[in-house]
Amino acid sequence: MERPPFDLQRHYEARLTQVGQEVCGFDQNFSAQVQLAPIRFGDYQANGALAYGRFCQIHPRKIAQRLVDALRSEEEFSPALCDLQVAGGGFVNISLSSLALARWLAAYGDAHALRTGANELDGRIHVVDFSSPNSAKQMHVGHLRSLVLGDAICRILEFFGAKVIRDNHIGDWGTQFGILLRQIRLEGTDFEQLAPGSGLEALEELYRRGVQAVEESEEAAREAREELAALQSGDAPRLELWKRINAISYAAFQKIYDLCSVHFDLVLGESFYRDSVGRVFEELEKYGIAEKNGGALAVFFRNHGQFYEQPFLIRKADGASNYASTDLAAVLYRSEQLGADEIFYVVDARQQDHFQQLFLTVERWFEKTGYRLPGLHHISFGTVCGEDGKAIRTRSGEPIRLQQLFSEAIARARTIVEEKNPELDRESRDRIARAVGIGAVKYGDLSQNRSNNYLFSWDRMLAFNGNTAPYLQYALARLHAIARRAASENLSDGVDAMPPIQEGEERSLARKLLHFPTVLHQVLADLRPHLLCTYLYELAGEFSTFYAACRVIDGDRATTRRRLLLCDRTKTILGLGLELLGLEALDQM
RNA sequence: GCUUUCGUAGUUCAAUGGACAGAACCGCGGUUUCCUAAACCGCUAAUCCCGGUUCGAGUCCGGGCGAAGGCGCCA
Numbered sequence: 001m002e003r004p005p006f007d008l009q010r011h012y013e014a015r016l017t018q019v020g021q022e023v024c025g026f027d028q029n030f031s032a033q034v035q036l037a038p039i040r041f042g043d044y045q046a047n048g049a050l051a052y053g054r055f056c057q058i059h060p061r062k063i064a065q066r067l068v069d070a071l072r073s074e075e076e077f078s079p080a081l082c083d084l085q086v087a088g089g090g091f092v093n094i095s096l097s098s099l100a101l102a103r104w105l106a107a108y109g110d111a112h113a114l115r116t117g118a119n120e121l122d123g124r125i126h127v128v129d130f131s132s133p134n135s136a137k138q139m140h141v142g143h144l145r146s147l148v149l150g151d152a153i154c155r156i157l158e159f160f161g162a163k164v165i166r167d168n169h170i171g172d173w174g175t176q177f178g179i180l181l182r183q184i185r186l187e188g189t190d191f192e193q194l195a196p197g198s199g200l201e202a203l204e205e206l207y208r209r210g211v212q213a214v215e216e217s218e219e220a221a222r223e224a225r226e227e228l229a230a231l232q233s234g235d236a237p238r239l240e241l242w243k244r245i246n247a248i249s250y251a252a253f254q255k256i257y258d259l260c261s262v263h264f265d266l267v268l269g270e271s272f273y274r275d276s277v278g279r280v281f282e283e284l285e286k287y288g289i290a291e292k293n294g295g296a297l298a299v300f301f302r303n304h305g306q307f308y309e310q311p312f313l314i315r316k317a318d319g320a321s322n323y324a325s326t327d328l329a330a331v332l333y334r335s336e337q338l339g340a341d342e343i344f345y346v347v348d349a350r351q352q353d354h355f356q357q358l359f360l361t362v363e364r365w366f367e368k369t370g371y372r373l374p375g376l377h378h379i380s381f382g383t384v385c386g387e388d389g390k391a392i393r394t395r396s397g398e399p400i401r402l403q404q405l406f407s408e409a410i411a412r413a414r415t416i417v418e419e420k421n422p423e424l425d426r427e428s429r430d431r432i433a434r435a436v437g438i439g440a441v442k443y444g445d446l447s448q449n450r451s452n453n454y455l456f457s458w459d460r461m462l463a464f465n466g467n468t469a470p471y472l473q474y475a476l477a478r479l480h481a482i483a484r485r486a487a488s489e490n491l492s493d494g495v496d497a498m499p500p501i502q503e504g505e506e507r508s509l510a511r512k513l514l515h516f517p518t519v520l521h522q523v524l525a526d527l528r529p530h531l532l533c534t535y536l537y538e539l540a541g542e543f544s545t546f547y548a549a550c551r552v553i554d555g556d557r558a559t560t561r562r563r564l565l566l567c568d569r570t571k572t573i574l575g576l577g578l579e580l581l582g583l584e585a586l587d588q589m
Numbered sequence: 590g591c592u593u594u595c596g597u598a599g600u601u602c603a604a605u606g607g608a609c610a611g612a613a614c615c616g617c618g619g620u621u622u623c624c625u626a627a628a629c630c631g632c633u634a635a636u637c638c639c640g641g642u643u644c645g646a647g648u649c650c651g652g653g654c655g656a657a658g659g660c661g662c663c664a
Contacts, residue, residue: 033605033606033607035605035607036605037608038608038609040608040609041608045607045608047606047607047608050607050644050645051606051643051644051645053644054643054644060644087608088607088608089607089608089644089645090644091607091608132664134664171664174663174664175663175664176663176664225662270664293661294661294662295662296661296662298661298662305592306591306592306593307592307660309591309660310591310592310659310660310661311661312661313661313662315662316661316662317661317662318662320662322662322663322664323663323664348658349593349594349595349658349659350593350594350657350658350659351659351664352593352594352658352659353592353593353658353659353660354659354664356593380594382594382595382657382658383657383658385657389656389657390657391657391658416627417627420625420626420627421625436627447602447603448601448602448603449602449603451594451595452594452595452596452602453594453595453656453657453658454601454602455601457601459601459614460601460602460614463613463614464627465613465614465627465628466612466613466614467602467603467612467613467614468613468627470627471627471628473627474625474627474628475628477625477627478624478625478628481624481625482624484624485624486624522605525605526605530602530603531603531605534603534604534611534612537612537613538612541612544628544629545629545630547624547625547628547629548620548628548629548630549629551623551624552624553624554624567624588625589625589627
């Protein structure tokens with residue numbers, strides 16, 4: 001028997017469009033427009049007849065009926081597999097039979113089978129630039145989004161077959177070093193006392209004082225710029241200090257990354273590009289893309305609707321490079337050395353102008369030089385705001401540090417574990433507390449549409465009920481418990497075919513499982529992991545309802561076997577979904 | 590001044606131009622001799638305003654109002 005298509009929504013879209021055009025005689029203006037249907041209408045619905053009927057002045061119901069009649073002679077649309085109905089003003093509703101549900105579940109029985117269904121990006125090289133904190137400053141809640149969103153996006157791209165290069169583009173070559181070096185010289189800071197891994201708070205304090213000085217005095221600002229220029233031109237003592245500052249910073253960042261299980265393939269930082277910015281300046285000037293303006297080097301977009309009077313500064317008047325300089329050099333490196341087909345920048349929406357201008361500049365530059373232009377994408381996200389509705393910043397007040405947020409989440413989770421499961425050993429309780437606490441925080445961010453700002457709230461970040469990671473983890477833990485019991489009673493041996501699904505809770509759960517590929521394609525289309533969160537929450541909800549209503553391990557062997565298989569598939573998809581979001585799966589909690 | 594994003598129940602959030610706008614939290618009520626009650630079941634409540642396009646608009650376009658951002662040497 002032929003394997004059913006991985007994503008039925010996609011498949012039906014293609015098939016119905018094809019049958020409409022080739023069998024029914026509809027022209028190129030017809031497309032089936034298949035989408036997931038509300039359950040009251042069936043499993044999938046095709047909306048294309050409404051638009052097409054209007055277009056060719058035929059009643060849409062007639063169009064829909066012609067399509068249904070043509071489909072009925074196709075084997076895959078036979079009554080044994082699905083029911084077709086014309087409804088409303090010309091919708092075509094498709095409802096899968098229990099046999100069709102069972103066949104799909106049989107074909108996609110484990111994570112490996114699911115992965116083979118998703119190969120759109122096989123062999124593509126995708127560079128994802130995310131997290132990218134600034135050296136010498138602690139990460140706070142404002143840094144959460146890039147970190148968890150970036151990690152989830154990497155996992156999703158990898159699932160579809162891409163070779164993903166996770167690049168942490170740390171801000172280690174910018175203005176803050178001028179300010180820091182000046183302040184260190186002024187205060188005579190002793191670095192021997194700042195051991196790697198513990199000195200970041202002291203550095204941050206130093207920086208805070210430095211910023212204050214620079215804001216208050218033009219003289220101090222000039223000195224800081226001079227310090228930076230001296231560092232960037234390779235002054236040895238300053239480079240030595242710079243290295244120490246970075247060692248302290250990187251060690252602190254790594255603790256956070258370890259805690260929430262995020263890893264990088266490359267941690268190059270802006271400084272990595274310090275010797276290649278020269279080539280950028282040279283080429284951009286040579287091809288007339290950049291020009292000197294008031295001492296600085298700038299790219300103008302004089303015919304551009306938005307940027308006609310907003311130039312892109314790529315080198316400061318004092319010769320120092322800036323954010324734009326290193327970003328340009330980084331694109332070149334990622335294209336030439338890493339072979340990037342696509343580059344994703346997971347950076348907040350306030351930098352939209354910067355990235356638009358960066359991309360416009362790169363397009364001109366690569367066109368002139370004939371360099372291979374990768375796809376450039378700014379995966380922007382809204383700002384994390386405080387109670388006042390404004391962005392949480394390092395400078396104003398004391399934002400909540402990531403370390404502090406994660407610690408608090410783990411502590412609260414531990415309290416609950418100890419209350420619910422006092423019989424577990426200490427090691428298990430620790431593991432569960434960590435997975436639940438970190439998971440709740442990650443999910444609190446991931447479950448929201450990235451394009452909106454959101455108010456930081458302890459209540460959301462530390463919620464363990466409702467639409468949260470622990471809800472998903474709990475459902476999965478129950479599925480593991482069922483599997484353990486089935487194994488201990490030797491119930492799970494030799495069952496790989498899928499018996500037809502029964503109506504009611506079983507069917508609702510099975511139907512939801514089949515939506516997984518469609519949701520993944522939606523997530524991939526514009527890299528919005530919150531759609532996967534919503535889906536997994538609904539899936540876990542369907543399972544919980546099923547679990548409350550149906551005894552899985554039941555006296556009746558056929559029932560037990562059918563329900564065990566359904567649980568197995570749910571366990572696979574829920575587990576894979578959690579993995580794609582970067583959330584830890586638990587087998588008990 | 591120019592410009593970008595956003596505006597949905599009391600609150601925090603969903604909704605590839607489709608049929609009756611979904612959840613969660615909060616509140617109230619119910620469920621456990623049975624595979625984990627971190628669960629399940631039930632009740633109430635919303636598309637900022639005015640136009641336009643469309644068979645169909647929370648979604649697209651125009652104009653208001655409101656919020657947050659960006660705009661030559663910060664990243």
